[in-house]
Amino acid sequence: MKNKIPQSAKNFYHLVVAFFSALFFRFPAKKLKIVGVTGTDGKTTTVNLIYHVLHELGYKVGMISTVEAKVNGHSYETGFHVTTPSSFTTQKFLRKMVDNKTEYAILEVTSHALDQNRVAFVPMQAAVITNVTPEHLDYHRSYRRYLFTKAKIFNKVNYRIMNSEDPSFEKLKMLGSGQLVTYGGQLADYFGEVVSSYDGITNYAVHYRTKQKQLKTMVAATHLIGEFNLSNILACFTICKILGLEDKKIINALSTFPGVPGRMEEVKVGQDFRVFIDFAHTPHSIEVALSTLKKQTENKLICVFGAAGERDPSKRSLMGQVAAGLADLIILTSEDPRSEDPSRIIDEISKGIVKAGGQHNRTFWKIIDREEAIQKAVGNLASEGDTVAILGKGHEKSMSIAGKEYPWSDKNVAVSVLKKRLNQK
Structure with missing residues (x-):
């Protein structure tokens, strides 16, 4: 019966719930300066970066992200496998922020939340779209619908911040309201490059032109890695400039950013190879x-x-093909199979690996139990100078299997396996 109800009818119901949730908590969003961030990838890190800079500079700021909500220095879990909580929970957090005299609220917003009106009655002063690549097509039915759902975040904002290098830019730049501010390539308002990377520190250059057309350049020494984090830093810097923060203070704050749990998080217990935990779960983010x-x-x-x-x-075979083109060895395993047979999911991914030249039990393995899979990678296959990437779960603290949530942590399992390995030496 539930699946026979049109999504439009469900969304109207969600809109009603959102209104009464806002009413119950006395429309707290009206008393906050709210920045919303959406996108297929990068939104969690961008939200955390903005929050960190504002917090470091002494502003009263709150945050709702995939990993957690933060209000007045306290951290709250936002639930299992969700990014944007229900409208009731979102309004509850915003009310907590107002009661604690918070000035800014930084919100991570998913396409599901935008479509289902979870952030209705949450007016945003500025909004960011980091990028849009095919994802959640089981829900949105087409990339076009997914794209235009993302664009809803630009409705009635003062500033629209977009990545000019993303393929979605040309389609999205005319949508929404407010001033368009861009980051990305050299023709954007804010652009940059990776200057150097050594011993866990990456230097990112950030450039922009003043009103007098003079080029200004700053370099942020950060604990982040990779070209992809340049986009996240540029998005953060752009928002901070719109909020009126000083260049040097932004750069200094970025240098103390510790990273986000489960987002390219390195696990170190003294081993002679590297282990990273990351949330990558789409073909693009895996690549x-x-x-x-x-x-x-x-x-x-x-x-x-x-x-x-x-x-x-539909993305499973492509995920396998992408991974096989970059990784030397692959272990396929469970990742929230829910009601599906995990072995069938693994078989569908493996088709892409075989297509890319992978050989079963030589270059890739199928191990349904995720703990055993991590054991094989970290405990057996890895040796000096190798890197192990454990992808898909990131920060998540549970595994969804047959309708039940079981306690889980990729990081805890990796640490346990590494310690056992080191103790056996």
Whole structure:
């Protein structure tokens, strides 16, 4: 019965719920300066960067992201497998912010939230779209619908911030309201490049032109890695300039950013190879993650990943093909199979690996149990100079299997396996 109800009817219901949620909490968003961030990739890191800069500079700021909500220095979980909480929970967090005299609220907003009116009655002063690549097509039915759902975040904002290098830019730049501000390539308002990367520190140059057409350049020494994080830093810098912050203060704050749990997070317990946990779970994000790590890997690049059940099965074979083109060894495993058979999901991914030349039990393995898969990669296959990328779950603290949520942490399992390995030496 539930699946027979048109999504438009469900969305009207969500709109009503959003109105009464805002009413119940006395429309707290009206008393906050709100920045919304959406996009297929990069939105969690961008939200955390903006929050960090404002917090470091002494502003009263709150945040709702994939990883957590932060209000008055306290951290709150936002639920299982969600980015934007329900409208009721979102309004509750915003009310907490207002009650604690918060000035700014930084919100991560998903396409589902935009379509289902979860952030209705949350007026935003500025909004960012980081990028839009095919994702959630099981829900949106087409890339075009997905794209225009993302664009809803630009309705009634004062500033629209966009990545001019993203293929979606030409389609989206005329949509929404407010001044368009761009970052990305050299013709954008803000642009930059990776200057250098060494020993865990990456220097990112940020450029923009003043009103007098003079080129200004700053360099941020950060704990982030990769070309892809340049876009996140540029998005953050753009928002901070719109908010009126000083260049030097922004750059200094960026240098103290510790990173985001589960987003290209390195796990170190004294081993002679590198291990990273990342949330990459689309063909594009897997390509970006593995390309970044391959450049920093002396020997083999080993990848552990799967695909979520009940989520866009059309991307599974392509995920395998992309991974096989970059990783030397692959272990396919479970990743929130939900009601689906995990072995069937793995078989669908493996078709792409075989298409790219992979050989079963020689260059890739199928291990349904995710803990065993990490054990094989980190405990057995990896050696000095290698890199292990554990993708798909990132920060998440549960695994969804057959309708139940089981406690889970990629990082905790990796640390446990590494410690056992080191103790056996």
